[in-house]
Amino acid sequence: MSKNILLLETVADDAMHMLEKATDMNILTGYEETSLQSQIQNYKIDAIITRGKGQVREALIEQLPDLKVIARCGVGLDNIDVKYATEKGIKVVNAPNSNADTIAEHTITLLLMLQRNVYNAVAMVKENRWADRGTYIGDETHGKTLGVIGMGNIGKKVAKIAAVLGMNVVYWSSKKEDVPYNFVDLDTLLKTSDSISLHIPLTTKTAHLIDASAFSKMKPTALLINTARGGIIDQNELLIALQNNKIAGFAADVLAQEPPVKDDPLLQLDNALITAHLGSLTKTTYTKMCTMTVTNTLAILRNETADTNCIFNKTALAIV
Numbered sequence: 001m002s003k004n005i006l007l008l009e010t011v012a013d014d015a016m017h018m019l020e021k022a023t024d025m026n027i028l029t030g031y032e033e034t035s036l037q038s039q040i041q042n043y044k045i046d047a048i049i050t051r052g053k054g055q056v057r058e059a060l061i062e063q064l065p066d067l068k069v070i071a072r073c074g075v076g077l078d079n080i081d082v083k084y085a086t087e088k089g090i091k092v093v094n095a096p097n098s099n100a101d102t103i104a105e106h107t108i109t110l111l112l113m114l115q116r117n118v119y120n121a122v123a124m125v126k127e128n129r130w131a132d133r134g135t136y137i138g139d140e141t142h143g144k145t146l147g148v149i150g151m152g153n154i155g156k157k158v159a160k161i162a163a164v165l166g167m168n169v170v171y172w173s174s175k176k177e178d179v180p181y182n183f184v185d186l187d188t189l190l191k192t193s194d195s196i197s198l199h200i201p202l203t204t205k206t207a208h209l210i211d212a213s214a215f216s217k218m219k220p221t222a223l224l225i226n227t228a229r230g231g232i233i234d235q236n237e238l239l240i241a242l243q244n245n246k247i248a249g250f251a252a253d254v255l256a257q258e259p260p261v262k263d264d265p266l267l268q269l270d271n272a273l274i275t276a277h278l279g280s281l282t283k284t285t286y287t288k289m290c291t292m293t294v295t296n297t298l299a300i301l302r303n304e305t306a307d308t309n310c311i312f313n314k315t316a317l318a319i320v
Helices: 013-021 033-042 058-062 082-087 100-115 118-126 130-135 153-164 186-192 212-217 235-243 283-301
Strands: 003-007 025-029 047-050 069-072 091-093 145-149 168-172 195-198 223-226 249-252 272-274
Touching: 003 033, 003 283, 013 025, 013 283, 025 033, 047 283, 058 082, 069 283, 082 091, 091 283, 100 118, 100 153, 100 195, 100 223, 100 249, 100 272, 100 283, 118 130, 145 153, 145 186, 153 168, 168 186, 186 212, 212 235, 235 249
Parallel strands: 003 025, 003 047, 047 069, 069 091, 145 168, 145 195, 195 223, 223 249, 249 272
Antiparallel strands: none
């Protein structure tokens, strides 16, 4: 009997082709609420595949007694109720480390754009203001200190690139890592870093980690980079810090609210650069995340061997 896989969002073409070729699977789409409810009412759902937008919370899981897999084409799982899924014995699948290279690249890109004031420099030429080069203010990263908050897969890659650029790297993380960089406490990192880059998950412990107190400890020349999760920063305090020159600049691929409201004052600041949560959406990484997730979802549904590293709650489910 065919298994039913429900897609809450589109996936990369290569991954979709894999699903379409799976003759033992029935592929359903629930991209918006009406179609989602229709599929739930008419089919027994064996697996859900989502990306970052489709929410898989307790209320949805409760409606799906046959659900065996919840899979996310990505790394972070804050759009999935992992705890409740685990209680129900449902495997939660993701694509760990699949986006480390591209997020590290995006982080360094944002840092360099902010440090060298590239966005305004390009706009100057596009707007036929070549003569304004005399007012250009920018700097270089070489010799400056980068503080990495979270020395996981992405943090390590960011630190490695920064070191090649001649930056002095310090870090604060949940534990000391085997890396050639100085491990310091958070207060020391905030006080001594010229640039600070966030690479930690959003949890109850890390929500608003960067708050008014944190901003008060940073250098007024400091740059803050966030390619992790928007909720790690108190966005109201961020706005105050930027408006009052408590820090010099901010660049991010993530915000507390996505998409932001049209008149969000943060978007109007010259010293804030925001990209639309697209750090992982390069062709290479997006395809890799989706195909990895689909491969493991199909394996689980077929009772074949899946990559256990991609089963996030394997320990809680006692999977070996």
